[in-house]
Amino acid sequence: NAGVTQTPKFQVLKTGQSMTLQCAQDMNHNSMYWYRQDPGMGLRLIYYSASEGTTDKGEVPNGYNVSRLNKREFSLRLESAAPSQTSVYFCASGAGSNQPQHFGDGTRLSIL
Amino acid sequence: DQQVKQNSPSLSVQEGRISILNCDYTNSMFDYFLWYKKYPAEGPTFLISISSIKDKNEDGRFTVFLNKSAKHLSLHIVPSQPGDSAVYFCASGRMGQFYFGTGTSLTVIP
Numbered sequence: 001n002a003g004v005t006q007t008p009k010f011q012v013l014k015t016g017q018s019m020t021l022q023c024a025q026d027m028n029h030n031s032m033y034w035y036r037q038d039p040g041m042g043l044r045l046i047y048y049s050a051s052e053g054t055t056d057k058g059e060v061p062n063g064y065n066v067s068r069l070n071k072r073e074f075s076l077r078l079e080s081a082a083p084s085q086t087s088v089y090f091c092a093s094g095a096g097s098n099q100p101q102h103f104g105d106g107t108r109l110s111i112l
Numbered sequence: 113d114q115q116v117k118q119n120s121p122s123l124s125v126q127e128g129r130i131s132i133l134n135c136d137y138t139n140s141m142f143d144y145f146l147w148y149k150k151y152p153a154e155g156p157t158f159l160i161s162i163s164s165i166k167d168k169n170e171d172g173r174f175t176v177f178l179n180k181s182a183k184h185l186s187l188h189i190v191p192s193q194p195g196d197s198a199v200y201f202c203a204s205g206r207m208g209q210f211y212f213g214t215g216t217s218l219t220v221i222p
Contacts, residue, residue, distance in 0.1 A: 004155070042118075043156070043201070043212040048208055048209065050208055097206075098143070103148075105153070105155045
């Protein structure tokens with residue numbers, strides 16, 4: 001009964017390093033999303049994928065790239081990490097665009 | 113500029129009473145609205161949603177009200193239980209692009 005699985009759960013990077021955050025869902029959902037949550041703020045959409053093979057920018061896409069590898073998997077890549085990207089990253093999936101989203105437990109990323 | 117606002121960072125309610133959480137949005141094109149509950153170190157959990165064609169949706173103890181003219185939605189929890197203590201986020205948007213409020217921390221006092 002996994003739902004949405006994110007790996008890793010924690011990571012510390014140095015400025016300039018690259019990293020890929022992995023996300024997989026087992027609910028056969030079409031749509032997948034990446035959000036970041038910073039202290040005192042709500043979740044902000046980075047990128048989303050309405051269906052396999054498509055990706056679109058969200059509210060805060062700068063500094064990130066994504067890949068919808070297949071229907072199950074949606075990865076988020078930081079090519080050159082910056083301290084401003086220190087955050088908790090959440091992946092989510094949904095049956096369609098205007099459907100409830102199911103979230104993973106997050107990846108806590110610190111960039112020094 | 114925030115498109116979705118939750119102006120009350122925290123709320124305390126006695127067990128058994130009603131909890132009312134409020135949310136305002138700015139974009140009249142938004143057509144889908146959701147409430148999520150979040151515990152520390154976990155992802156948000158979906159609670160209840162409403163589309164713009166309705167003004168009320170109920171699910172057990174949870175009811176969401178939508179006032180489109182005021183661009184306002186609210187979540188009512190009746191009766192409130194200690195297990196309801198968590199941070200509640202509202203989200204609004206359309207076509208898969210959702211904006212979240214900053215959350216309201218609800219404490220239900222036994």
